[in-house]
Amino acid sequence: MSRNITNPGPAERELITDALRLALALVKQYARIEVHPPIDPPTLDTTYSIWMSERSHSDEGFEANLDAFAFAFGQYLVDRLGMQWVVVSDREGAELAVRGQPGAIVIYPWTLVRKRFAARQTGFFQTTYVDVRRQLEWALRKGRPWWKFGRG
Numbered sequence: 001m002s003r004n005i006t007n008p009g010p011a012e013r014e015l016i017t018d019a020l021r022l023a024l025a026l027v028k029q030y031a032r033i034e035v036h037p038p039i040d041p042p043t044l045d046t047t048y049s050i051w052m053s054e055r056s057h058s059d060e061g062f063e064a065n066l067d068a069f070a071f072a073f074g075q076y077l078v079d080r081l082g083m084q085w086v087v088v089s090d091r092e093g094a095e096l097a098v099r100g101q102p103g104a105i106v107i108y109p110w111t112l113v114r115k116r117f118a119a120r121q122t123g124f125f126q127t128t129y130v131d132v133r134r135q136l137e138w139a140l141r142k143g144r145p146w147w148k149f150g151r152g
Contacts, residue, residue: 004089016071023072038076041125049122066113073125074098074109081136100136
């Protein structure tokens with residue numbers, strides 16, 4: 001399936017900005033701490049775990065809160081690992097993602113959080129961050145995409 005990767009437009013940048021504001025408010029409300037952007041993965045893990053234990057699908061703002069966790073994690077990858085926000089489109093639709101070392105790795109924060117939520121999984125932000133960082137470091141060291149490991 002063919003993918004098209006473009007830079008986010010004004011609407012996507014506004015969505016990210018709004019989600020980051022909400023993520024800061026969620027940290028303050030649930031983890032009861034003040035943080036400055038970007039929100040680190042351990043803080044996201046703590047806040048998400050508390051939010052999960054106190055909230056349900058029927059809560060007002062449920063979807064926006066999931067977006068906030070996803071985009072806060074994506075922004076951390078951008079700020080700390082030098083990744084960049086992109087829009088990945090195919091015939092199924094379009095999704096905001098973060099991309100590092102063009103062609104080496106693409107992470108879909110929105111999908112990442114939705115899948116973990118569906119599985120009722122917590123504590124995944126820090127482990128995912130460590131995995132992504134290792135993959136990027138390996139790709140930079142080897143000069144080739146991480147998924148081609150062992151292929152010459």
